[in-house]
Structures are given as C-alpha cells and as structure tokens.
Amino acid sequence: MTGMAADAPWLAIVGIGEDGVEGLSEAARALVRGAELVVGGERHLALAALLIRDEALAWPSPLNEAISQILARRGRPTAVLASGDPFCFGVGVLLARYVPETERLCLPAPSAFALACARLGWSTQETLQLSLCGRPLEPLAPVLQPGRRLLVLSADETTPSALAAYLAGRGFGPSRLHVLEALGGPKERRRTVNAAAFDLADIHPLNLVGVEVVAAPGARVIPLASGLPDEAFEHDGQITKREIRAVTLSALAPCAGELLWDVGGGSGSISIEWMLRHPDNRAVVLEPNPERAARAARNACQLGVPALRILTACAPDGLAGLPAPDAVFLGGGASDPAVIETAWTALRPGGRLVANAVTVETEAALLQARARLGGSLTRLSVERLEPIGGMEGFHPARTVTQWVAVKP
DSSP: OOOOOTTSOOEEEEEEOTTGGGGSOHHHHHHHHTOSEEEEOHHHHHHTGGGOOSEEEEOOSSGGGGHHHHHTTTTSOEEEEEESOTTSSSTHHHHHTTSOGGGEEEEOOOOHHHHHHHHHTOOGGGSEEEEOTTOOSGGGGGGOOTTOEEEEEOSSTTHHHHHHHHHHHTTOTTOEEEEEESTTSTTOEEEEEEGGGOOOOSOOSSEEEEEEOOOOTTOOOOOSSSSOOGGGSOOSSOSOOHHHHHHHHHHHOOOTTOEEEEETOTTOHHHHHHHHTOTTOEEEEEOSOHHHHHHHHHHHHHTTOTTOEEEOOOTTGGGTTOOOOSEEEESSOTTOHHHHHHHHHHSOTTOEEEEEEOSHHHHHHHHHHHHHHOOEEEEEOOEEEEEETTEEEEEEOOOEEEEEEEOO
C-alpha cells in the first residue's frame, strides 16, 4: 500500500450504523477498504469486518491510549469507525484535537438522535439531546421542565432503569419513557413505559431513551429565574438570601462558558445559580469550613451542577494557582484588603467583582476599594411580613451594601 499525497486527508472518520456495511456509501466503503489501519469499537469492527483488509485496532480504555498509534500513521491511509455521527457525542471531537482539518475527512451516518426523532415523530430542533455515557445523572435536574422532550443516550442496558428511578425520585414519575434499542439494525425495538412503573427487562446495551417530561404535584422543578427559594438549599443560615441573591447574580452578569470565583461560599447558592445559567459555566467555591463545604457539595448535586469545584481553604492564599476568573463574588473575606487585591489582580479584563457587606467594617473596606478601583455602591434592604402578636407587620432583614466593579 502506497502513501498518500502530501495534501490529501489521511484519516477517514466513518460513521456506521447498526445496518453495517449495507448502510455505508460507496465512498465510505472505499475508505475503510483502503485503510492500512482501521480503529473502532469491537462492535464497529465486527459490523465492517467484510471491508477490513489490513490491521484492525479495538479502542482501548481510555481511548486516548490509541491516539499515539493513530498519529504514528500520519500520511498513511487510516480509518476510524464511530457510531452514527462521529461529531455528535462521538470520537470525532477527540480526534479533531490532534488531527488538523486538512488531514481528516468525516463521512457521518444518521445519528441515534436523528433516528430516534424519525421514529418518535419529534422535532429535532425542539428536542434536548443529552448523553449519560460516562456522565452522571445529576445534570438532568435543571432540564426537567414540564412538557419538555429529551433524548438521552444510554451508557448501557442499566441506564433506562436508573433514569426512571431518578425521575421518579424527583417527582417526575408520570413522565413517559420511550426505550429505543439497536436503532437502524435488525434488532431494533421500541417500548414505552411511565418512569414510576418502569419494569422493562432484557434491554439491549445499545439504546437511547426518549423522555416526555411530566411533573407530579410537588415535583422538584428548578425554575429558570435567578433567586431560587432559600428552601432549595441545605444551609445553616449562612446563605445569601433569595432577593439579595437575585440582585447579586444580576450584577455578576454570567455569560456562557465563564468562570466564577465564589469566596466564602457558604451553602454554595451563588455559584450553583451561576452554573445553572448555562451548562458550560464553571465555578470554584472557596469555603474554609469543612461542614459548609460538604453542604455546598450536596446542594450542587441536588440542583444539577455536580461539577462545582469546592476548595476547603481560606482567601487569599487558597486562590493561588486557580484559573483566572471572569467574575468574582466576595461573600466572605471582603473586609480584608488583601482578598480584594488578589481577586482584582486575577480578574480578566472586563470581568466583574461583586462584594456584599453586612458589617460596618466590611462596608468601610468596600468604600476604600471603590475609591481606589471605581465601581458602584448600592444598599439593598428587604422587609418580610411576620407575625406580631395576633397581628402582622413587616420585619426588616439586615441591610446589605453591595459593591460592583468592572475591570477595565
């Protein structure tokens, strides 16, 4: 087998379905047939066995271990087989990190999501597509909105029952689950059951679940607005209260993919709501109290953001070495000028620093910081109706002074 032209793509990423080589185009078949090395899962290699003329390599675990072997073939015809669309929760994204666009060619097949929408008659653009392959269940929590449709890729045959139990446990037992198995192949099957009554057995390892979200009374629906009820968080009183939290999130102004430093995180309420604004948002909580740090971790899991990073450390020393933030919230430590200076220095240009004060000492520190760094100071006060004897009256909560500054 001769090498390829210097300017020709040497790596072919070929999507293959459960119908095997019969579903491949002539071009895809030729690329697999002409490859000196074909890489894929055991199932993919079996499906394409009639076309493989030379060496075959089953993906090791982890997949990264095979990358060096693929790159060693640079300039020689190589093929990688993937399920359906390689760039839809597939290996194509991993390969694109190592192989430039000019050196690779991708021929996708219909994705499992496309096949599922075709079977269910669902609009692809109006259906949320998720994967539980190597991922936890908890991030499903924010997307469980009544009336929403989800397509969830399963890790294996145990995923549908685990998903059903998770839904029922959060009060979404009436949700309809469509378990679609071995889509596009001779063993294709579809079964439908309510989450609370899930009793399916003998599920094919290759499956996908369509979910029609239905909330029972009292279901734990996470609202889309900032300022979740205080009762949504486990806390010991160390929490930014709902109304102040909503204003604080507005001042932090989260954008997709940004990183927040939450200093003195307490229950983690600010950073959790920051991450709820977009699935790509990240946050680091610095909380010196181990019990509160553990409580924040539990809150993060319950509210669907288990990736929240929590450090049991004090500022400013605990901030050393962290990635530069796009926003910083000082819920604690703002009375220390060194904490403010460290946060401001680390902040990216255009980043936002928000600090809340309830003591005169911290308020004085914020006044000094504003004089030096600019920004705005706002006093926020909230009054709640409470019983007074046999009558009712408004009781004021502690006034919060909020400093907001944007780094030039």
